[in-house]
Amino acid sequence: MxxxxxxxxxxxxxxxxxxxxxxxxxxxxxxxxxxxxxxxxxxxxxxxxxxxxxxxxxxxxxxxxxxxxxxxxxxxxxxxxxxxxxxxxxxxxxxxxxNDSWKEEFREVQIGNWWVAPTWTDPAILEKAEHVLWIDPGAAFGTGYHGTTQDVLLFLQELEIAGKKVLDIGAGSGILTLYCALNGAAYPVWAVDINSQSEYQVRVNTANNHLPQEAVQIVIGDVCKNEIANQLLEQADLILVNIGGDENIAMLPVVSERIAPNGMVILSGIVDWNRDAVLSAYEEAGFAAAGERHSDEWVTILMKRNA
Missing domain, CATH: 3.30.70 (Alpha-Beta Plaits)
Structure with a gap:
């Protein structure tokens, strides 16, 4: 029945x-x-x-x-x-x-020392997992499968996050935002997305990971618009931009204005054929490449603001 x-x-x-x-x-x-x-x-x-x-x-x-x-x-x-x-x-x-058959499309995935998994994952699968980030994708982009997200997470695992002020532009379902919050970033971690569905899903995933709601500050809108940019924190030690190559360049004025001296930026969503354009734009603005990862045609670049 x-x-x-x-x-x-x-x-x-x-x-x-x-x-x-x-x-x-x-x-x-x-x-x-x-x-x-x-x-x-x-x-x-x-x-x-x-x-x-x-x-x-x-x-x-x-x-x-x-x-x-x-x-x-x-x-x-x-x-x-x-x-x-x-x-x-x-x-x-x-x-x-x-019918819950759609859930079969979203499975657990290991990225470095962390697993990204939906809340309906069989506990036995993650029995030996050292770290788990619980993410239900919902209507917001972000499952952990895409090479750009995985490469950003790999960079984050190499950085010291504790105490850092973090701004995540293109937060989607909150994977990168919540990783930073779980690893000691200063509260709140700022999550920005143009998709209004992102707000609800980030809240859901904040609760999924047993974080207080004040761990994350969500802003919905286009940060290239002054009324949205003016809502952001004044300076961030780490800025994440996982959207696209052209969008990375479009975000440069906001990134330059909000990045702290010696701050770090991780740019992703870049494809091979616009990598040079993105890199040149940021270098001209006073950033220097500190690392690079490739997944198929996708490129992720870690950059540091010159003092």
Whole structure:
């Protein structure tokens, strides 16, 4: 017989989103995602869509159906009273349990002395693992499989991270951010990504690795824009840019402005044919190459800011 779940649609006031997510992750409920409400607009070309940035957010919780729907809803409403009316139940829907076969695509991988693994990994597989970074990819890019991510992690394992202020541009699901947080980087480690889904997934993975939420500061947006760059820390000892060759060059003004004297930068997402352009741009800006790794056509470069 097919297992059924209850899907709860909630309205969440934006100013308590962080608190709500943190408490739900520690609750018996499964958090799906949170997103702005979408409004359908009528235009002369037909229809268009827009985010309602002033109203409450829409959140989705899931729970396996074990009792009557009325009993489940009563318990949920009691759970929601802690937010004093800032989280309300909008809709309840019965849905079939999702097939977990997609999880087979995301398997554990060893990178240097560390393993990157999703939380559903068989514990026996990691029984002898010395270090494990728990990463569920979700809707944000970042599984640990890509050569660029692996090469950055290998460089990080060679560096002294403890006490360093770290800025991770293109954080995705938070692999590099959380590695630094787990290895003693100064709190918070700054995680920046243009994908709004990254924020939720980094929070999930922060909890997966038993780190406090204050271990990471998440910024969503394009750091090439002043309004986003102005939200960042003033100086970082280590900056990670794992996006792409052209993007690495585009980030150079922000990197130059935010890097501390003698700071280190790891540039990745570069391909063989634009390696020289990236390297030349950073050398002209006062950086010197301190190491280089290659995975197929992908290039990762460790650079140091000249004093």
């Amino acid at each position: 097919e297992s059924m779940w209850l899907k709860y649609t909630l309205l969440v006031e934006a100013d308590i989103e962080d608190l709500f997510v943190a408490e739900v992750l520690a609750s018996p409920y499964t958090l799906g995602w949170i997103e702005p409400q979408i409004e359908v607009l009528t235009t002369e070309n037909g229809y268009d869509y827009a985010e309602n940035t002033e109203g409450p957010l829409v959140g989705y919780l899931f729970e396996p159906e074990q009792d009557s729907e009325e009993e489940h809803v009563a318990r949920l409403k009691e759970f929601l009273t802690r937010w004093g009316g800032q989280v309300t139940l909008k809709e309840v829907e019965q849905v079939p349990e999702e």
